[in-house]
Amino acid sequence: MLTSPSAPGGRGGQRAITLSVVVAALGYFVDIYDLLLFSIVRVPSLRSLGVQGDDLLHAGERLLNMQMTGMLLGGLLWGVLGDRKGRLSVLFGSIVMYSAANIANAWVQSVDTYAWLRFIAGIGLAGELGAGITLVSEIMPKETRGYGTTIVAATGILGAVVAALVGDYFDWRISYIVGGVMGFALLALRIGVYESGMFESVKQVGTSRGNVLQLFNTWERARKYVAVILIGVPIWYVIGILITFSPEIGRALGMTEAPTAGNAVMFAYLGLAGGDFGSGFLSQFLGSRRRVVLLFQALTVVFVAAYFFLAPFTITAFYALCVALGFGVGYWAVFVTVASEQFGTNIRATATTTVPNVVRGSVVLLTSSVAWLRPHVGVVNSAMIVGAVALTIGIMALWGIEETFGKDLDYVEE
Numbered sequence: 001m002l003t004s005p006s007a008p009g010g011r012g013g014q015r016a017i018t019l020s021v022v023v024a025a026l027g028y029f030v031d032i033y034d035l036l037l038f039s040i041v042r043v044p045s046l047r048s049l050g051v052q053g054d055d056l057l058h059a060g061e062r063l064l065n066m067q068m069t070g071m072l073l074g075g076l077l078w079g080v081l082g083d084r085k086g087r088l089s090v091l092f093g094s095i096v097m098y099s100a101a102n103i104a105n106a107w108v109q110s111v112d113t114y115a116w117l118r119f120i121a122g123i124g125l126a127g128e129l130g131a132g133i134t135l136v137s138e139i140m141p142k143e144t145r146g147y148g149t150t151i152v153a154a155t156g157i158l159g160a161v162v163a164a165l166v167g168d169y170f171d172w173r174i175s176y177i178v179g180g181v182m183g184f185a186l187l188a189l190r191i192g193v194y195e196s197g198m199f200e201s202v203k204q205v206g207t208s209r210g211n212v213l214q215l216f217n218t219w220e221r222a223r224k225y226v227a228v229i230l231i232g233v234p235i236w237y238v239i240g241i242l243i244t245f246s247p248e249i250g251r252a253l254g255m256t257e258a259p260t261a262g263n264a265v266m267f268a269y270l271g272l273a274g275g276d277f278g279s280g281f282l283s284q285f286l287g288s289r290r291r292v293v294l295l296f297q298a299l300t301v302v303f304v305a306a307y308f309f310l311a312p313f314t315i316t317a318f319y320a321l322c323v324a325l326g327f328g329v330g331y332w333a334v335f336v337t338v339a340s341e342q343f344g345t346n347i348r349a350t351a352t353t354t355v356p357n358v359v360r361g362s363v364v365l366l367t368s369s370v371a372w373l374r375p376h377v378g379v380v381n382s383a384m385i386v387g388a389v390a391l392t393i394g395i396m397a398l399w400g401i402e403e404t405f406g407k408d409l410d411y412v413e414e
Contacts, residue, residue, distance in 0.1 A: 016194050017139050021148050023189050024132030027091060028156025030186055031128035034102050034179040035360075036160040036269070038067060038118060039244045040262040041172035048172070049111055057248055059111055061367050064244065066115045068361045070122025075357025076212065078127030082349030083210030086203075087135040088195050090349070092187065094127025099183030106173040106180075126360075129156070129336060130353025137340040138196040138348070142406050146337055150280025153333035157273040164266030198345045198410055207412050209346045212354075214413050221413070224342050225351065227400030231293060231338075232359035233366075234300055234394040235329040237387055240363035241370060242307055243268045243322060245383075250318065252379040253308075257315045264322050271323035275330010280337075287405050289338050290398060293331045297395050300328035304391065308384050341404035344413035366390065 038045075042060045051059045074094070082090040101121035108114040129152075136148040167175045202209060216222040242249065246264040275296065283292040303324045313321065339355040340348060366386055373382035 017148075019189075020139055020193050021136055021151055023091070023186075023193050024136050025152045025155035026186055026189065027095060027128050027132055028152055029159040029162075030095070030179065030182045031098070031125055032156050032159035032269075033163040033166075033182065034098055034121065034159075035067075035125050036265055037102070037163045037167060037175055037179055038063065040164055040167040040265050041175055042244075042261060043247070045114070045172040046111070049109070049114065051111065057245070060245075061371060063111070063115050063118050064240070065364045065367060067118040067122040067125075068240075068363045070119040071126040071357045072361035072364075074123035074126025075130070075354040075361070076350075077123065079130060079350035079353030080210040080212065082127070082131050082134060082353055083199075083347055086195050086199060087131045087138075087349060088193060090127045090131035090353070091135070091193070094124050094131070095183045095186060096124070097121075098124025098128075099180040100124075101180075102176045102183070103180030105176040126357045127353060129153075129356055130349060133336045133340050134349045134352045135193075135196050137337070137352075138198040138345070138409060139194075142408055144284070146280055146284045146334075146405070149337040149340070150276060150284075150333045153336060154273050154276035154280065157269050157276055157332070160269035161266050161273070164262045164269070167262050199349075201410075202345045202412060207346050210350050211347065212350060214347050215343070215351060221343070223400055224402070225355070227397040228335075228339050228342060228351075228355050229358050229362075230393050230397035231297075231401070232332070232335050232356065232394070233362050234297065234387075234391050235332055235335070236359055236363050237366055237390040238300065238304065238325050238329045239268065240360075241366055241383055241386065242304070242325065246318075246322070249379055249383060250313075253313075255313060255315070255318065259315060259318050259322075263319060267319045267322040268326035271326025271328075272330045272332065273326075274323075275327040276333035277330075278327070279331045280333040283334050283337075283405065288403060289334050289341075289405050290401065290403050292334050293338070294395070294398055296328060296331035296334075297391070297398070300325070301391055301395075303328045304387055308380065338401060338404060341407050341409065342401065344411050345409065346412040348409070 046059050078090045098121045101117050105117050132152055133149050137145050140148045166178055215225045243264045246259045250258040279292050279296055283289055340352040343351040369386045370382045
């Protein structure tokens with residue numbers, strides 16, 4: 001069993017691996033809590049700052065775009081640092097940044113300040129998942145690492161459920177404080193986590209690490225990188241458009257009782273957690289990443305079609321569909337595992353951290369496209385058109401990656 005050179009052997013080594021998986025999972029839990037909290041408290045927080053009527057949608061799009069732009073930049077920053085300084089440095093640094101930013105969010109008095117703090121929080125939130133998945137992928141045996149990454153992804157997803165409950169029962173400012181405090185409390189658990197043995201080996205031989213250009217200096221590598229990103233875009237189309245803006249879309253669909261964003265997020269992420277466990281364990285059972293991703297993409301197409309063409313819903317039926325949509329895009333666990341398995345140790349953190357954040361950042365393009373189309377075709381049709389394009393490209397991109405189940409990750413890119 002692979003452990004860090006500095007980690008104890010035997011039972012001690014197994015405990016070190018277990019602790020790393022637990023810490024990565026809890027770190028992603030807090031990450032998702034803070035990431036989705038804005039979607040949940042968007043309306044009440046903006047209203048308390050004096051935003052009303054149609055301006056709620058425009059202000060919400062602006063703040064979401066600021067957060068996601070921060071994640072794009074943060075993905076690059078933390079990815080490079082993860083390969084140059086180590087996986088653990090990113091796990092520590094990113095959580096300090098987004099926890100501090102979220103606590104500061106509790107005292108904002110203007111939309112402008114709110115927007116810049118979401119930008120800073122976005123930078124911090126960008127590092128957690130990639131560093132955690134990279135670390136777990138490198139310390140676990142190649143035959144079983146899918147279980148570890150699945151536990152990290154699926155456990156983390158439940159952070160959105162907790163965010164929805166906290167956002168529902170507490171004032172939005174208190175909800176931000178809770179997220180920040182959880183983040184700082186998690187730092188205490190990281191004391192016993194060891195660095196990846198693969199990274200330490202590469203560091204000792206002096207191989208070039210964290211060079212972003214290495215992702216693009218060959219056609220094969222660039223093709224894989226872009227393909228992995230495009231595979232994940234439908235996930236954030238569902239979360240960033242259909243779920244986040246479900247109150248506006250629900251009203252446009254003719255629902256007599258519009259859904260709340262908090263409930264939509266909670267139910268979608270319950271489904272997403274189930275989908276992550278299902279896709280991750282099915283991938284291990286079938287010995288394939290690609291076949292499982294294709295299956296869940298097909299389910300997503302079916303559920304997205306139901307979202308638009310079975311309206312108007314009762315509120316109960318709508319929330320049930322949110323669960324189904326979440327389950328359909330629950331190939332996120334396999335998706336981030338695939339991202340970590342496509343590239344060598346010297347650029348693995350860069351790839352694994354930037355890929356999910358470029359996917360999350362694609363919400364900026366998706367929301368901008370919906371906003372551009374909305375005056376011409378309406379809220380529903382604009383969301384439908386953007387979704388059709390995202391889903392089609394995502395399915396086609398699947399053929400641009402290699403099957404990586406059981407792949408040996410102990411190598412470097414030249």
